[in-house]
Amino acid sequence: MSFTPPLPPVFAGENYHIWVVKMKTYLQAHDLWSVVESDVEPPPLRANPTIAQIRQHSEERAKKHKAMACLQNCVSDVIFTRIMACDSPKQAWDRLKEEFMGSDKTRQQQVINLRREFENLKMKESETIKQYSDRIMATVNNIRLLGEDFSDSRVVEKVITTLPERFESKISSLEDSRDLTTISFFELVNSLYALKQRRASRQEEHPEGAFQEKDREGSISSQKAKKPWFERMEKSRKDAGRRRFPPCIHCKKTNHLEKYYWNRLDIQCKNYKQYGHHEKICKGKEKAHTQQQVQAKTTEDLQAQE
Structure with a gap:
């Protein structure tokens, strides 16, 4: 059964990092990525070639033009004018890469900035584990899109070492049941979420303790919010003085x-x-x-x- 990949979206100048991944996969599905990556001409035919060899040689040479046609038809007219003078698909690909991702020096500086951003990431008290993991993966994906390798073990270590104290018992439970040096990032996030759901279920089974804790926290909050009578009177007097x-x-x-x-x-x-x-x-x-x-x-x- 033949497979025809769907056309990737047309690149109009925005979200290049998304388009370039889809375009690369599209070219690989059509066996055209090699001519974009290397731009090497097929070797010439030997003497007295067979019909099969002639056909194969012709197909290899045609790949260059097929890849060029794919690139030209998967960009808008504005972008096409920037690659229309390119003689090869590799030259067109590199032209777009340099314009929308910067030169090698610029990309290296971007990687340095993103790595620094990754090192400074910490979970906020108001965040959930999913929100924090989304922030981490957004930074990691940006680094990987620039061609830099970033291992899952480093991401897992970052999460474990920057979680607030309220996750300490969950991490301890995971250490007892799993080897955290081999766990993947998504396994870690799902495991932490599963522990949270399990504890929530236990609280539903034993609501008395949960209600007592909630009432105690509410009492503390109300005491903090309640002000002495003289402070309230002073505030009322000031408010009255501001009336018109x-x-x-x-x-x-x-x-x-x-x-x-x-x-x-x-x-x-x-x-x-x-x-x-x-x-x-x-x-x-x-x-x-x-x-x-x-x-x-x-x-x-x-x-x-x-």
């Missing part, structure tokens, strides 16, 4: 109601029975209080002298 009211008809300010404006002609001061201000802002009251203190002090001094 309709403009006062007397002073035009918006930080108080009209009834609390105490310099009105219709208000009688209870201290001196005079109109024009409230006793709370009466300056005469302060003077009277001061005079009373002075008189009391003088009386005490006279009594002491007698």
Whole structure:
């Protein structure tokens, strides 16, 4: 039964790292990758070749043109103008690689940056094991796309050494049942996830302990969130001070109601029975209080002298 691979998506200038993998597989399926990789002409025919040898030689020479046709038809017209002057599929392939992945020096610098990024990866407290593993594999895949080898054992070691303390018991359980030096990255992630599911099932079977722990955590959280009464009062007072009211008809300010404006002609001061201000802002009251203190002090001094 013949197999015809589907055409890869047309490369229009974006996601080159995805297109190049699909294109390479496509060319390999058609037995055309060798002419892109090496660009070596088939050896010339010997004297008195047979019909089979002539046919085979013709097919080998045609591979170069078939690969070129695949590359030209799997890129957009804008990209085609950049490889239309290339004489061989290898030259066209290298041209695209240099433009969209950079030169060898640029790629080497990218690898260095990605390796540094990999070394600095750590799991966040808010992350799940799947989210963290996705971040790690995204960085590793970018390194591998640049042609650098990156072993699974190194990725596994990175995960184990950067997991938070809450995974320590799970790692210990895995060490008792598996050889972590031979486990693959995806086996590690799936095993950690399976342990999590198993513990969740145990908590469902014995909900009392889980509920007690949850209530204890909720109580601690509520205690932390609850503030003393004087802090709440102070906050309410500050919030009230920031409130805005309709403009006062007397002073035009918006930080108080009209009834609390105490310099009105219709208000009688209870201290001196005079109109024009409230006793709370009466300056005469302060003077009277001061005079009373002075008189009391003088009386005490006279009594002491007698």
